[in-house]
Amino acid sequence: MMDGILNIYKERGFTSHDVVAKLRGILRMKKIGHTGTLDPDACGVLPVCLGRATKVCGLLTDKRKTYETTLLLGIETDTQDAGGQCQKKRPVEVSDERIRQTIESFVGDGWQVPPMYSAVKVDGKRLYELAREGKTIERKPRPVRFYEIEILSIEQPRVRLRVTCSKGTYIRTLCHDIGQALGCGGCMETLLRTQVGPYRLEDSVTLDQIQALALAGQAEDRLHPVDSLFADYEACQIRPDYEKYMYNGNALEPGWLLPGKECPLRIRLYTPAGRFFGLYVYRADEERYRLEKMFYGG
Numbered sequence: 001m002m003d004g005i006l007n008i009y010k011e012r013g014f015t016s017h018d019v020v021a022k023l024r025g026i027l028r029m030k031k032i033g034h035t036g037t038l039d040p041d042a043c044g045v046l047p048v049c050l051g052r053a054t055k056v057c058g059l060l061t062d063k064r065k066t067y068e069t070t071l072l073l074g075i076e077t078d079t080q081d082a083g084g085q086c087q088k089k090r091p092v093e094v095s096d097e098r099i100r101q102t103i104e105s106f107v108g109d110g111w112q113v114p115p116m117y118s119a120v121k122v123d124g125k126r127l128y129e130l131a132r133e134g135k136t137i138e139r140k141p142r143p144v145r146f147y148e149i150e151i152l153s154i155e156q157p158r159v160r161l162r163v164t165c166s167k168g169t170y171i172r173t174l175c176h177d178i179g180q181a182l183g184c185g186g187c188m189e190t191l192l193r194t195q196v197g198p199y200r201l202e203d204s205v206t207l208d209q210i211q212a213l214a215l216a217g218q219a220e221d222r223l224h225p226v227d228s229l230f231a232d233y234e235a236c237q238i239r240p241d242y243e244k245y246m247y248n249g250n251a252l253e254p255g256w257l258l259p260g261k262e263c264p265l266r267i268r269l270y271t272p273a274g275r276f277f278g279l280y281v282y283r284a285d286e287e288r289y290r291l292e293k294m295f296y297g298g
Contacts, residue, residue, distance in 0.1 A: 001029055001031070001050075001051045002027065002029065002050045002051055002219070002220055002223060003050060003051035003052040003053050003223075003226065003297070004049075004050055004051070004053050004220075004223030004224055004225055004226060005047050005048070005049055005050070005053050005056070005060075005199070005223065005224040005225075005226065005228065005229065006023070006047070006048045006050060006205070006210065006222060006223060006224070007045060007047055007199040007200075007203050007204045007205065007222075007224060008023075008045075008046045008047070008048050008204060008205065008206070008207065008210070009043070009044065009045065009046075009201070009204035009205060009206045010038050010042075010043055010044060010045075010046040010193075011043055011206060011207070012040070012041055012042070012043045013040060013041075014040065014207075015037070015040050016034045016036070016037045016038050016046060017034070019034060019046060019048065019207065020032050020033065020034050020048065022207050023048060023050075023207070023210070026207070026210055026211050026214050026219075027050070027210075027214060027219060029050065029051070031050065031051050031054055032048060032049065032050055032054070033048070033049050033054040033057045034046060034047075034048050034049075034057070035047045035048070035049065035057050035060035035061050035196065036060070036061040036167070036196075037119060038193060039081075039172075039191065041081065041083050041191070042191040042192070042193065043191075043192055043193075044067070044191075044192045044193030044194060044201060044204075045193045045194060045195060045196050045199055045200065045201055045204050046193070046196075047060050047196050047197070047199050050223070052226070052295060052297055053226045055226075055293065055295060056226060056229055056295075059229065060196065060197060060229065061167055062167050063167070063196055063197030063229075064147060064164060064165065064166060064167075064197070065164070065165060065167070065169075065193060065195065065196050065197075066162065066163065066164045066165075066193070066194045066195040067162070067163045067164075067165075067171050067191060067192065067193050067194065068152070068160070068161070068162050068163075068191075068192045068194055069160070069161050069163060069171050069174075069175065069188055069189075069190060069191050069192070070158055070159070070160050070161075070188070070189040070190040071158065071159040071160075071161060071175045071178060071179070071186050071187075071188065071189070072157060072158055072175075072186060072187050072188070072189040073092045073094075073099075073156065073157040073158070073159065073179055073182065073184050073185070073186045074089060074090050074091065074092040074157045074179075074184050074185060074186070075088070075089055075157075075185060075186070075187050076088040076089075076176070076179065076185040076186070076187060077187045078116070078117070079115065079117040079172070080115050080117070080170075080172035080173055080175065080176040080187055080188060081172050081175075081187055081188040081189070081191075082187055082188065082189045082190075084117070084187070088185050089185075090184050090185050091184065092156055092157045092182075092184045093184065094182050094183070094184060096154045096156070098182065099151075099154055099156075099159060099182065100151060100154075102178060102181050102182055103149055103151060103159070103161070103178060104149070105181070106146055106149055106174065106177070106178065107146050107147075107148065107149050108145065108146060109143065109144075109145050110143075110144055110145070110146065111141035111142065111143060111144065112141060112142055112144045112169065112170060112173050112174075112177070113139050113140075113141050113142075113173070114127065114139050114142060114170065114173070115127070115170055115172055115173055115176075116136055116137075116139075120139070122137060122139070127139070142168060144165065144166055144168060144169045145165065145166040145169075146163065146164070146165050146166075146169070146174075147164040147165060147166070148162070148163070148164040149161055149162075149163050149164075150162040150163075158189065162194075164195075171188055171191055172187070172188045172191075174188075175187055175188040176188075197229060198228060198229065198231055199224070205222055210222065225276065226276060226295050227268055227276040227295075230268045230279065233264075233266050233267055233268040233279065234264045234266075234267050234268070235267070235268055235270065236257045236258060236259070236267045236268070236269050236270070236280075237257065237258040237259075237269070237270045237271070237272065237274075238252070238256060238257060238258075238269060238270070238271060238272060238277070239256050239257065239258060239272070240272045241256075242256035243271065243272060246269065246271070246277060249291055249294075251283070251286060251288040251289060251290050252269075252280065252288060252289040253287070253288055253289075254282075254287070254288075254289070257269070257289075263282050263289075264282065265281065265282050266279065266280070266281055266282070266292070267279070267280050267282075267289065268280075269289075271296070275296065276295055276296070277294065277295065277296040278291055278292070278293055278294035278295050278296060279291075279292040279293045279295075280292055
């Protein structure tokens, strides 16, 4: 069984669940999980976890993401994207400078109301299910963070943006909210996800490419190891004399580790043979490292 992360390029028309289902057939394995949904009309980076790497699905969902999107001003739809039913159409009578200033005001911490056409659950039912029944319910705003919003071009009524944001952010809603702030309305016309954590668009592969590699027995060559997700954690290695304490799940003293530098808060720990074991957090009150998550399979 393969263990690792595939950086899949999700093509338009597929759901995230479609990608997982197709990979299960291509790779002939069941233990596969995706790392957060990408709308069927959107395309781009969708990291998919295989085997023991499914343990990190939730951690990948938490990573910051980068998108390129086209904001279409003057049109509001029920889904907040161009594929929905038009609800309002208004003239766009704003200057490029005002568009720039308004977009810049969204950078930083803010709040978003999840769209009705979303997978958010309310009282056990997903919002998109209620929306399809013609229902609209009150939704609580959720905290979001826009680390960067770069304007790539303004050719009214279209504005192309590159957005780096926190988990749980809807780019559709950002486009809608910008339109509301400008007074002319707006919706998302296109969406391309270019990065999730360390996984980038230029390194992604399509399902067809994975299928061809699988037939040639080379699919494993495109797997990213689980520890690639934690490149921002300092790498440490257990000294051979203390290896048994690691396997027993004991707290570890800093002196038992190589390279023996000043203690960082979080580390990724490797066996003396160089195999990734798990993530550890330093407890200042104990002056020891405690196991946060284990990935070693024996």
